Amino acid sequence: MSTPVIEITGLHYRYDKSDAVHGLNLKVMPGRCHGLLGRNGSGKTTTMKCLLSLLRPQQGSVRLFGLDPAKDEVAVKKRLAYVPDYVGFYPWMSVQETLDFFASFRDRWNDRTEKDLLERFQLDPKKKVTALSKGQRTQLALITAICPEPELLILDEPTSGLDPIVRREFIETVIGAYQDADPANRTILVSTHLIAEFEGLIDEFTLIDAGRDVLTLTTDAARERYQRIHARFTDAAAVPDIANVISSRKNGRNLEVVVNGELDRVMNQLRQLRPEELRQESLSLEETFTAVLSTKKDRQ
Amino acid sequence: MNALLKKELRLVLPISLGVLGLVCVAYQLGFGGFKGSNLVALLLMGIVGVSSLGYGKELEHQTLDLQLTIPVSRRRIWATKLIAQVVAVLPLLALLNVSMRSEGPSVPTSEKEFDPIVLWPAFACSSVSLFTWKLRSMIAGAAVGALTSLVWFGIAEPALWTRLAHQIPGTIAHQSGETIRGLISSALVIFLCAFHYRSWMHGEIRGRMTAESGIHNWSLAREGGGSHRRRPLLNLIFKELRLQKPAIFVAMACIAFSLVTYACRGLFPEGGTETY
Structure with a gap:
């Protein structure tokens, strides 16, 4: 039996006096596209940040690829890529310099995918990131996440700021192509409000409400x-x-x-x-x- | 040079060199000697500001999350930031040291006692905590600042190391009495510097004043239904003070430190008589 890519047990996280995540359980097996669905303030982003060790949970355990992301930090990070809901880049860098910066930390980087995605998103490599719109910054973040071909892609509202045409293309072509290249090993965890658009991509989902997992099912079930x-x-x-x-x-x-x-x-x-x-x-x-x-x- | 260090230096060096240039221009324009003058305050402001840039700029650009998920250990990120911070602060520290030695008889010489001014970079570097507000960062920053300044002054005065062990408690205690004014004014300088920098960081000074600036979830804003909406100026002031809570803490700590050491001066043998 293969090791779950993501395993969260009894996760608790509290901001000051309010519980953002309260006893959440989640398991994602390899090769799945798992949707994390919930209303605003339900705890999706907090869950993702606890997963990535950006926040330290007060209780519960988090495992990525069977490893503790806090202790085996680099080993875990080498196998995943993350696109946050708000993306920031260093303002003095251009698009190409940003890609080069992130590529320098990766063991693997697909230059062909980079070129292909830059063309598809119509991003000028010489343009400064300060001149990019919010949607374009998201596109750049997606490129930095997909080019290293990680085993796990964690996307927090990835289509936020994208126009409908780019959104559809991104979901169907980019994410679909990413997973199709190695369906058994490439896993996606995506949180989104645009459930209808991701329906064709998501294999299974977890509904979160008030920091708790309410329902976990495959889409077929x-x-x-x-x-x-x-x-x-x-x-x-x-x-x-x-x-x-x-x-x-x-x-x-x-x-x-x-x-x-x-x-x-x-x-x-x-x-x-x-x-x-x-x-x-x-x-x-x-x-x-x-x-x-x-x-x-x-x-x- | 690796990409991470290059990025860190790019974050902090331009402003550090800018402050250096500003101080030199001010000196040339005839602001007088460096010691005990506005230029010392300017240098201290520069040191404080530069020390906070490593984390402050990351928060400003919202790049911290993305950086913490690239496959580099946090220890390495932290170490790179400290290296860049030390590199950026050293020119200012050097100018402070050189300028003080270029002045008249009141400047400490190799015969003089230990001058607590060497500890100011420790306070400056601990301003890292102004943005992270973590005790570990504060301690680490203070340690780096103290080490940087001791190494620098140790190179300039090799005998300094032997004197330190004997003289620090008495010197600080007695000199605190003389430097209360300096400590308070420097604490206020730190506070003002952090105040303005954080305000800038939050976009207020840039003119992005929005209707929300007076409506924050501070305890003041919670009283009554809409009462806070009728006091926009007061809300703005309280919001800024609330933003500067760590800076206010540092400033109060500086004042408390000087008062306590002055009060305890009788416990220590007479240290240096340097008037600051």
Whole structure:
């Protein structure tokens, strides 16, 4: 059995008096693209910073490639690359000088990928980084992360500031190509709000809320479990109330029910009422995210 | 030269050389002798400012996170920063030493007692903590500063090492009485320097004043519903003071140190009589 690339157990981190992360558990196996999804302030960035030893957790353990990132610092860092949500570079450097600076610390650096990405992102190598827009700085950070071909890519809101065209291209082509080059060994951990755009890329995800992991599933399992049922009846009065589901919404003769793993029960219940129309569909990742967190909120 | 050291020197040297140039220009313009004058304050400001650049600039450019994730150990990053800091501070220290020796009889000579001025770079280098606010950084910075200055003055005065062991407690205690004014004024200089540098770092002086500048989550701003919004100037002052909390601490520590050592002067044999 292979060693998890990322293993977090019982992580606690507190800023002054408020808990940012409270007992988080996370495991990511090699070759997976794992999404870290959550609302603003849920603890995603804090989790990533604890992972990278940028913050020291008060409790819990963090392992990268089976190693302690605080003790085996260099060994861990050699195998990963990180793109933070806000990217800063040294202002006196140009794009090329910045790439050369970061390349000097790496054992491996793919010059062809660098050239290809500079062309694709239309970045002028001679331009000073102070003259770059926020999106362009993100693109430069992505190049510095991808060119060393690390085993683990940690991306915190990587598409923040990118225009829609570049965003799509980045997700489909750049990240997709990065992982496809060595699918068994290249792992991605990405935190994002743009869940719909990353849906095609993410193999599995963890929903974080209030510093805790609420749900961890593969995307296939999520699609099987979280389903939406549409039913239309002959008469509005015939539309039933369905209990023990995530949500149930009536609209005249129509009924829309979102279920969590209770598809057969609800479908049988509705079939007995002989609706005019009955169909089911899987929720998208974004809808699952909304549904799960809404349910959690209702329960509180 | 490796890329990390080159980057660190690029961060700190330009400003260090700029301060050096400024002091030389000021001297040429006739600000008078270096000792006990505005130029000493200027040099001290320069030392303090330069000492804080290594971490301050990283925070300003928000490059710290990215730097800490490249495959270089933190120890090496820290060591490189200290090397660059020492290189940047040495010219200013040299100017301070040379200028004091170029003055009249009141300047310490090889016959004179240990001059506590050598410890000022220790306070200056400990200003690293103004931005990191970590005790370890403060101790490390003070140690580096003390070592730098002792090495420098030790080279200039080889007999200094033997005298130190016997003279430091008494000299500091008795000279503190004479240097309270100097210590307080230097502490205020450190505070003002850090105040202005941090304000600059946070973009206020550059003119990026936003509506948020008066609305910070400081304890003052928490009182009452919207009461803090009706006191913009006061909020601004309190916010700046809050930003300078570490600098204020250092300044208060300097004043406390001088007062305590002056109060304890009776416990030590009479040290140097140097008037500062």
